[in-house]
Amino acid sequence: MKLCVLYFARLRDLIGRSAEELEIPADVATVGQLRAWLTQRGAPWSSAFEQVRSVRAAVDQAMATDATALRDGAEVAFFPPVTGG
Protein backbone atom coordinates (compact mmCIF):
# COMPACT_ATOMS: atom_id res chain seq x y z
CA MET A 1 0.00 0.00 0.00
CA LYS A 2 1.25 3.48 -0.93
CA LEU A 3 0.72 6.43 1.42
CA CYS A 4 1.56 10.12 1.46
CA VAL A 5 2.63 10.90 5.02
CA LEU A 6 2.80 14.52 6.21
CA TYR A 7 4.36 15.98 9.37
CA PHE A 8 3.60 19.38 10.89
CA ALA A 9 5.04 21.83 13.41
CA ARG A 10 7.50 20.43 15.98
CA LEU A 11 7.15 16.88 14.65
CA ARG A 12 8.19 18.11 11.18
CA ASP A 13 11.18 19.98 12.64
CA LEU A 14 12.36 16.86 14.52
CA ILE A 15 11.87 14.50 11.57
CA GLY A 16 13.47 16.98 9.20
CA ARG A 17 10.93 16.68 6.41
CA SER A 18 7.34 17.75 5.84
CA ALA A 19 6.22 14.88 3.61
CA GLU A 20 7.23 11.45 2.35
CA GLU A 21 5.78 8.90 -0.06
CA LEU A 22 5.87 5.49 1.59
CA GLU A 23 5.28 1.92 0.48
CA ILE A 24 4.13 0.13 3.60
CA PRO A 25 3.82 -3.61 4.30
CA ALA A 26 0.42 -5.28 4.03
CA ASP A 27 0.15 -5.88 7.78
CA VAL A 28 0.16 -2.12 8.48
CA ALA A 29 -3.57 -1.44 8.21
CA THR A 30 -4.37 1.27 10.78
CA VAL A 31 -3.03 4.63 11.95
CA GLY A 32 -1.71 3.04 15.16
CA GLN A 33 0.11 0.35 13.20
CA LEU A 34 1.60 2.99 10.86
CA ARG A 35 2.86 4.98 13.85
CA ALA A 36 4.48 1.82 15.28
CA TRP A 37 6.00 0.98 11.89
CA LEU A 38 7.44 4.51 11.49
CA THR A 39 8.87 4.35 15.03
CA GLN A 40 10.62 1.03 14.41
CA ARG A 41 12.45 2.60 11.44
CA GLY A 42 14.63 4.28 14.09
CA ALA A 43 15.87 7.88 14.18
CA PRO A 44 14.61 10.46 13.44
CA TRP A 45 11.06 8.99 13.54
CA SER A 46 11.51 7.10 16.82
CA SER A 47 12.92 10.08 18.73
CA ALA A 48 10.42 12.53 17.21
CA PHE A 49 7.40 10.39 18.14
CA GLU A 50 8.89 9.94 21.61
CA GLN A 51 9.62 13.65 22.19
CA VAL A 52 6.30 15.08 21.04
CA ARG A 53 3.59 14.30 23.58
CA SER A 54 0.19 13.05 22.39
CA VAL A 55 0.87 13.07 18.65
CA ARG A 56 -2.42 13.45 16.73
CA ALA A 57 -3.24 12.04 13.31
CA ALA A 58 -5.51 12.78 10.38
CA VAL A 59 -6.42 10.54 7.44
CA ASP A 60 -7.47 12.28 4.24
CA GLN A 61 -7.69 15.57 6.19
CA ALA A 62 -10.10 14.30 8.86
CA MET A 63 -9.07 13.72 12.48
CA ALA A 64 -8.26 10.05 13.06
CA THR A 65 -7.60 7.68 15.95
CA ASP A 66 -5.15 4.78 16.21
CA ALA A 67 -7.99 2.50 15.05
CA THR A 68 -8.67 4.44 11.83
CA ALA A 69 -8.13 2.23 8.77
CA LEU A 70 -5.67 3.19 6.02
CA ARG A 71 -6.42 2.91 2.31
CA ASP A 72 -4.12 2.79 -0.68
CA GLY A 73 -3.24 6.33 -1.76
CA ALA A 74 -4.36 7.93 1.53
CA GLU A 75 -2.91 11.17 2.87
CA VAL A 76 -1.94 10.57 6.49
CA ALA A 77 -0.76 13.45 8.68
CA PHE A 78 0.90 13.38 12.11
CA PHE A 79 1.14 16.51 14.25
CA PRO A 80 1.30 17.79 17.84
CA PRO A 81 -1.89 18.90 19.62
CA VAL A 82 -3.13 22.06 17.88
CA THR A 83 -2.51 25.56 19.28
CA GLY A 84 -4.40 28.02 17.05
CA GLY A 85 -6.83 30.75 17.95
Added chain:
Amino acid sequence: MTVRVQQQDFDVGAELAGLRGANPRIGAIASFVGLARDLNEGRDVLGLTLEHYPGMTERALGEIVEQARRRWDLIDCLIVHRVGHIAPLEQIVLVAVASMHRHDAFDACRFLIDYLKTDAPFWKKESTRDGSHWVEARASDDQARAAWHGAGPRK
Protein backbone atom coordinates in the same frame (compact mmCIF):
# COMPACT_ATOMS: atom_id res chain seq x y z
CA MET B 1 -20.91 30.94 6.17
CA THR B 2 -17.38 32.09 5.42
CA VAL B 3 -14.06 30.60 6.54
CA ARG B 4 -10.81 32.33 5.53
CA VAL B 5 -7.16 31.59 6.26
CA GLN B 6 -4.88 34.49 5.30
CA GLN B 7 -1.55 36.14 6.06
CA GLN B 8 -2.77 39.73 6.11
CA ASP B 9 -4.44 41.50 9.01
CA PHE B 10 -8.21 42.12 8.98
CA ASP B 11 -10.46 45.10 9.78
CA VAL B 12 -13.05 43.97 12.34
CA GLY B 13 -15.46 46.80 11.48
CA ALA B 14 -15.38 46.03 7.78
CA GLU B 15 -15.70 42.27 8.42
CA LEU B 16 -18.76 42.75 10.66
CA ALA B 17 -20.34 45.14 8.17
CA GLY B 18 -19.80 42.52 5.46
CA LEU B 19 -21.35 39.81 7.63
CA ARG B 20 -24.35 42.00 8.37
CA GLY B 21 -24.81 43.06 4.75
CA ALA B 22 -28.32 44.28 4.23
CA ASN B 23 -30.00 41.32 5.91
CA PRO B 24 -32.98 42.69 7.90
CA ARG B 25 -33.43 39.38 9.77
CA ILE B 26 -30.16 39.84 11.68
CA GLY B 27 -30.89 41.19 15.15
CA ALA B 28 -27.59 40.33 16.82
CA ILE B 29 -23.91 39.90 15.97
CA ALA B 30 -21.45 38.54 18.54
CA SER B 31 -17.74 38.52 17.78
CA PHE B 32 -14.48 37.33 19.32
CA VAL B 33 -11.02 38.63 18.40
CA GLY B 34 -7.93 36.69 19.52
CA LEU B 35 -4.75 38.75 19.92
CA ALA B 36 -1.04 37.99 20.19
CA ARG B 37 0.13 38.75 23.74
CA ASP B 38 3.55 40.29 24.34
CA LEU B 39 3.98 38.09 27.42
CA ASN B 40 3.29 34.35 27.70
CA GLU B 41 4.13 32.21 30.73
CA GLY B 42 6.52 34.87 32.01
CA ARG B 43 8.49 35.30 28.79
CA ASP B 44 8.64 38.36 26.57
CA VAL B 45 7.30 37.33 23.19
CA LEU B 46 8.92 39.00 20.18
CA GLY B 47 6.51 37.48 17.69
CA LEU B 48 4.56 34.43 16.58
CA THR B 49 4.71 32.26 13.51
CA LEU B 50 1.48 30.43 12.75
CA GLU B 51 1.46 27.32 10.62
CA HIS B 52 -1.54 25.32 9.42
CA TYR B 53 -2.51 22.26 7.37
CA PRO B 54 -3.92 23.71 4.13
CA GLY B 55 -7.03 21.87 3.06
CA MET B 56 -7.69 20.22 6.40
CA THR B 57 -7.93 23.60 8.12
CA GLU B 58 -10.80 24.75 5.92
CA ARG B 59 -12.55 21.36 6.27
CA ALA B 60 -12.17 21.34 10.06
CA LEU B 61 -13.47 24.91 10.41
CA GLY B 62 -16.39 24.13 8.09
CA GLU B 63 -17.27 21.10 10.20
CA ILE B 64 -17.16 23.19 13.41
CA VAL B 65 -19.48 25.77 11.82
CA GLU B 66 -21.89 22.96 10.79
CA GLN B 67 -21.96 21.69 14.39
CA ALA B 68 -22.81 25.20 15.62
CA ARG B 69 -25.60 25.52 13.02
CA ARG B 70 -27.13 22.26 14.22
CA ARG B 71 -27.17 23.59 17.81
CA TRP B 72 -28.31 27.18 17.42
CA ASP B 73 -30.47 29.28 15.08
CA LEU B 74 -27.79 31.12 13.12
CA ILE B 75 -28.17 33.38 10.11
CA ASP B 76 -24.48 33.60 9.21
CA CYS B 77 -20.95 32.95 10.58
CA LEU B 78 -17.50 34.23 9.75
CA ILE B 79 -14.13 32.85 10.78
CA VAL B 80 -10.91 34.61 9.70
CA HIS B 81 -7.63 33.10 10.95
CA ARG B 82 -4.20 34.49 10.16
CA VAL B 83 -1.08 32.45 9.43
CA GLY B 84 2.56 33.40 8.94
CA HIS B 85 4.34 36.00 11.05
CA ILE B 86 2.30 37.91 13.64
CA ALA B 87 3.79 40.63 15.85
CA PRO B 88 2.82 41.11 19.51
CA LEU B 89 -0.52 42.91 20.00
CA GLU B 90 -1.65 42.05 16.45
CA GLN B 91 -4.91 40.26 15.71
CA ILE B 92 -4.79 36.49 15.11
CA VAL B 93 -8.37 35.34 14.71
CA LEU B 94 -11.89 36.69 14.27
CA VAL B 95 -15.03 34.66 14.96
CA ALA B 96 -18.35 36.40 14.32
CA VAL B 97 -21.90 35.05 14.44
CA ALA B 98 -25.11 36.69 13.22
CA SER B 99 -28.51 35.55 14.47
CA MET B 100 -31.99 36.90 15.15
CA HIS B 101 -31.44 37.03 18.93
CA ARG B 102 -28.41 37.62 21.13
CA HIS B 103 -28.26 34.33 23.03
CA ASP B 104 -27.76 32.26 19.88
CA ALA B 105 -25.02 34.64 18.70
CA PHE B 106 -23.18 34.77 22.05
CA ASP B 107 -23.30 31.03 22.69
CA ALA B 108 -22.41 29.98 19.15
CA CYS B 109 -19.49 32.45 19.05
CA ARG B 110 -18.01 30.98 22.22
CA PHE B 111 -18.62 27.44 20.97
CA LEU B 112 -16.84 28.20 17.68
CA ILE B 113 -13.67 29.59 19.29
CA ASP B 114 -13.61 26.79 21.91
CA TYR B 115 -13.80 24.14 19.17
CA LEU B 116 -11.37 26.00 16.89
CA LYS B 117 -8.80 25.92 19.72
CA THR B 118 -8.83 22.13 19.92
CA ASP B 119 -9.97 20.88 16.48
CA ALA B 120 -8.50 23.18 13.82
CA PRO B 121 -4.96 22.31 12.65
CA PHE B 122 -3.02 25.48 13.50
CA TRP B 123 0.27 25.59 15.42
CA LYS B 124 2.01 28.57 17.02
CA LYS B 125 5.74 29.05 17.30
CA GLU B 126 6.85 31.79 19.71
CA SER B 127 10.01 33.85 19.33
CA THR B 128 11.59 35.07 22.55
CA ARG B 129 15.01 36.49 23.43
CA ASP B 130 16.09 32.91 24.24
CA GLY B 131 15.15 31.59 20.79
CA SER B 132 11.98 30.16 19.36
CA HIS B 133 9.84 27.24 20.50
CA TRP B 134 6.52 25.60 19.64
CA VAL B 135 3.70 26.55 21.99
CA GLU B 136 2.34 23.61 24.02
CA ALA B 137 -1.40 22.89 23.97
CA ARG B 138 -3.27 23.79 27.17
CA ALA B 139 -5.42 21.34 29.13
CA SER B 140 -7.80 24.24 29.86
CA ASP B 141 -8.64 24.40 26.13
CA ASP B 142 -9.62 20.71 26.12
CA GLN B 143 -11.74 21.34 29.23
CA ALA B 144 -13.49 24.31 27.59
CA ARG B 145 -14.41 22.13 24.60
CA ALA B 146 -15.50 19.23 26.80
CA ALA B 147 -17.81 21.54 28.77
CA TRP B 148 -20.02 21.84 25.65
CA HIS B 149 -20.87 18.14 25.69
CA GLY B 150 -24.45 17.94 26.87
CA ALA B 151 -24.58 21.69 27.52
CA GLY B 152 -27.67 23.48 26.22
CA PRO B 153 -29.41 25.24 24.71
CA ARG B 154 -29.94 23.20 21.61
CA LYS B 155 -32.44 23.73 18.86
